[in-house]
Amino acid sequence: MATGFFDGIERVRYEGADSTNPMAYRHYNPDEIVLGKRMEEHLRLAVAWWHSFAYEGGDPFGGSTLVRPWHPQDNMENARLKVDVAFEMFEILGTPFFCWHDADIRPDQGDLAGNVAKLDEITDYIAEKMEHSSTRCLWGTANMFSHRRWMGGASTNPDPDVFAFAAATVKSCMDATKKLGGANYVLWGGREGYETLLNTDLGRELDHMGRFLTMVVDYKHKIGFEGTILVEPKPQEPSKHQYDYDAATCIGFLRKYGLENEVKLNLEQGHAILAGHSFEHELAVAAADGMLGSIDMNRNDYQSGWDTDQFPNNTPEVALAYYEVLRAGGFATGGTNFDARIRRQSIDPEDLIASHVGGFDICARGLKAAAAMIEDGGLEAARRERYAGWETDRGKAMLASDLESVAAKALAEGINPNPRSGRQEILENYVNRFV
Ligand code: XLS
Ligand code: NI
Numbered sequence: 001m002a003t004g005f006f007d008g009i010e011r012v013r014y015e016g017a018d019s020t021n022p023m024a025y026r027h028y029n030p031d032e033i034v035l036g037k038r039m040e041e042h043l044r045l046a047v048a049w050w051h052s053f054a055y056e057g058g059d060p061f062g063g064s065t066l067v068r069p070w071h072p073q074d075n076m077e078n079a080r081l082k083v084d085v086a087f088e089m090f091e092i093l094g095t096p097f098f099c100w101h102d103a104d105i106r107p108d109q110g111d112l113a114g115n116v117a118k119l120d121e122i123t124d125y126i127a128e129k130m131e132h133s134s135t136r137c138l139w140g141t142a143n144m145f146s147h148r149r150w151m152g153g154a155s156t157n158p159d160p161d162v163f164a165f166a167a168a169t170v171k172s173c174m175d176a177t178k179k180l181g182g183a184n185y186v187l188w189g190g191r192e193g194y195e196t197l198l199n200t201d202l203g204r205e206l207d208h209m210g211r212f213l214t215m216v217v218d219y220k221h222k223i224g225f226e227g228t229i230l231v232e233p234k235p236q237e238p239s240k241h242q243y244d245y246d247a248a249t250c251i252g253f254l255r256k257y258g259l260e261n262e263v264k265l266n267l268e269q270g271h272a273i274l275a276g277h278s279f280e281h282e283l284a285v286a287a288a289d290g291m292l293g294s295i296d297m298n299r300n301d302y303q304s305g306w307d308t309d310q311f312p313n314n315t316p317e318v319a320l321a322y323y324e325v326l327r328a329g330g331f332a333t334g335g336t337n338f339d340a341r342i343r344r345q346s347i348d349p350e351d352l353i354a355s356h357v358g359g360f361d362i363c364a365r366g367l368k369a370a371a372a373m374i375e376d377g378g379l380e381a382a383r384r385e386r387y388a389g390w391e392t393d394r395g396k397a398m399l400a401s402d403l404e405s406v407a408a409k410a411l412a413e414g415i416n417p418n419p420r421s422g423r424q425e426i427l428e429n430y431v432n433r434f435v
């Protein structure tokens with residue numbers, strides 16, 4: 001039976017770029033073939049349970065602004081109602097995937113056994129809903145940052161009992177993700193970091209985090225979970241110093257603990273901005289090491305210095321992000337999760353739908369622009385030309401040589417290299433033809 005929450009809102013359909021209907025897709029056309037593959041299969045768009053259904057509109061200065069029939073979120077009846085509404089929204093949008101934390105879908109019981117039991121119960125209910133839906137689970141994860149027990153970290157907590165609580169929590173979330181056929185399992189190091197070095201044994205905490213992740217990987221193999229394990233870098237918030245600062249830091253961490261072939265990265269636009277990078281930089285860093293797993297699509301405020309998790313709306317930025325994704329060969333198990341929430345004044349059910357309509361559309365538009373650039377080949381041709389010297393026998397031989405021989409040859413030949421233009425503006429103008 002319908003919940004009535006979205007009464008009056010119809011299934012969103014593709015109407016083409018000329019449509020002026022605010023509740024229609026102008027670019028998101030799931031069946032459209034882009035570079036030989038359906039658009040839906042390229043993007044693998046996902047709705048985030050925490051922002052769309054669990055967020056109540058609070059900010060550091062005030063509490064709830066969103067009034068929902070599934071509030072208060074402290075009992076199973078409302079948790080089930082929330083699931084019903086979620087699947088109605090997935091249907092309206094034609095959502096391919098969803099993502100969740102344990103805390104988004106089950107009411108907190110305040111103790112381990114209770115939390116695990118309720119997670120099992122609610123994911124049974126979600127699994128039933130999935131039987132009558134085409135929406136799949138992109139990933140599950142554990143919220144190990146909201147409750148006060150996690151204030152000093154989860155796997156990096158000074159108290160071994162918190163490590164144990166974290167292990168049991170992640171195990172239950174991995175079991176639930178497997179039950180829901182999840183394509184990935186994500187670990188974002190919520191409070192894995194520190195506030196002050198004065199009380200922190202940094203080296204020990206990193207070792208514990210490495211050991212914890214190794215346990216996660218071992219358990220994945222033990223239960224035959226076929227999805228990818230992903231870690232999500234973020235530089236600040238909530239801890240002053242987050243251990244998973246950015247893509248490069250995470251890659252170094254994974255190599256240190258021998259996990260580079262087991263774990264990939266889930267990269268988020270807003271986190272890249274907080275780290276002082278562009279999103280495409282983070283994607284390129286991960287791709288260069290074969291570790292680009294999945295993305296959290298959103299948009300961060302460029303001035304405020306905190307994670308605003310807005311819906312994306314900048315075509316050139318999104319196009320450059322998907323350009324890196326396509327260049328890396330596209331998503332395998334990963335996808336595009338909208339780690340984005342409506343603003344606290346956007347209180348209507350319609351806002352919840354419209355925000356995703358815009359998000360789906362901007363990703364579709366960015367993907368099409370990126371694909372057009374790939375097909376045209378202009379950027380790759382320019383790059384090839386710029387590095388052409390390294391494709392010559394001379395360039396290759398030098399890399400296989402040693403410092404002394406290279407130096408001797410350079411002196412003997414009397415080389416005096418001529419600088420060449422980097423052609424940045426020409427390339428920026430080129431990109432602007434597509435976006
Ligand atoms: C927070 C993170 C979080 C992860 C999942 O900033 O983006 O939402 O994606 O725990
Ligand atoms: Ni985030």
Ligand code: NI
Pocket residue numbers: 188232268296339
């Ligand atoms: Ni995220």
